[in-house]
Amino acid sequence: MKFINDSNLSHSFYKDITRINYLEDMSSQLISDYGYTYIMLRYGTIEAFNYKGKKVKVPEVFIKGTGDFFTVKAYKNSSWLSFELPNHVLHNVTKIHSKKNRNTLIDLSLYVEEEIIQSLYESLRNVNQIEEITTIADNHLRAYYKDWSVLLPSVEIVQYILKKKGMLATKELAEVFPYSERSIERMFNKEVGATPYRFICLVRFNYIIRELEQNKHTSLTGLITQYDYYDHSHFEKDFQKFLGQSIKDYKNDNNSLLSNGLSRMYVK
Numbered sequence: 001m002k003f004i005n006d007s008n009l010s011h012s013f014y015k016d017i018t019r020i021n022y023l024e025d026m027s028s029q030l031i032s033d034y035g036y037t038y039i040m041l042r043y044g045t046i047e048a049f050n051y052k053g054k055k056v057k058v059p060e061v062f063i064k065g066t067g068d069f070f071t072v073k074a075y076k077n078s079s080w081l082s083f084e085l086p087n088h089v090l091h092n093v094t095k096i097h098s099k100k101n102r103n104t105l106i107d108l109s110l111y112v113e114e115e116i117i118q119s120l121y122e123s124l125r126n127v128n129q130i131e132e133i134t135t136i137a138d139n140h141l142r143a144y145y146k147d148w149s150v151l152l153p154s155v156e157i158v159q160y161i162l163k164k165k166g167m168l169a170t171k172e173l174a175e176v177f178p179y180s181e182r183s184i185e186r187m188f189n190k191e192v193g194a195t196p197y198r199f200i201c202l203v204r205f206n207y208i209i210r211e212l213e214q215n216k217h218t219s220l221t222g223l224i225t226q227y228d229y230y231d232h233s234h235f236e237k238d239f240q241k242f243l244g245q246s247i248k249d250y251k252n253d254n255n256s257l258l259s260n261g262l263s264r265m266y267v268k
Contacts, residue, residue, distance in 0.1 A: 006130035016084035044078025065090035098193035154191040166204025
């Protein structure tokens with residue numbers, strides 16, 4: 001598996017762009033939820049299974065938002081091309097309540113002219129330089145960026161949660177922002193695709209799992225305390241919720257796809 005990324009990418013719309021080329025058949029690998037929206041292009045044969053183990057259709061060009069973990073099985077000479085975006089972009093693109101789109105791979109040609117999608121797909125088929133990929137994507141999709149990047153009420157709250165690394169109670173949001181707890185919950189379900197509580201837990205979990213991934217010798221007990229978990233069992237429950245496995249299985253699992261995803265900066 002060849003993982004192509006540019007840590008210095010700076011773009012007004014995309015947070016990150018990654019290409020993964022499979023040089024041989026790969027066993028099933030887990031993909032975690034990082035709390036973002038992704039536009040993705042699939043080349044070759046890649047199978048996807050949702051958190052319930054049910055096989056899902058993978059369009060050639062699709063958009064997906066925050067949801068549960070899923071697994072993929074990729075075959076030789078296949079490839080992923082992934083454009084990472086703020087989580088509210090899914091709602092801007094589809095205009096559909098984001099919670100209804102959880103765990104769904106939505107064909108982007110439903111929202112972008114099919115000729116543009118086909119041209120984008122073919123133009124990027126064999127491009128491996130992130131700078132060139134960015135230019136081609138801009139040339140095809142720039143006309144959509146303005147509508148897709150409209151800021152929604154949840155954006156400022158999401159940034160607050162990210163800044164605090166998920167170490168806060170949901171009631172704090174209503175104390176800091178001019179919305180009731182109920183209004184914030186409705187807002188998050190619609191625009192983010194998760195409740196504020198789940199999103200806060202996800203952010204905190206992603207920070208701690210990154211520290212574990214980047215330093216295998218880090219004290220797990222110390223991290224659990226640092227990130228305000230009640231105890232080890234509380235952290236274990238989040239492992240099952242967000243990765244569908246135990247800590248022991250995670251440590252024994254050679255998942256290069258997850259490792260590469262976690263090696264990148266969580267918030268730029």
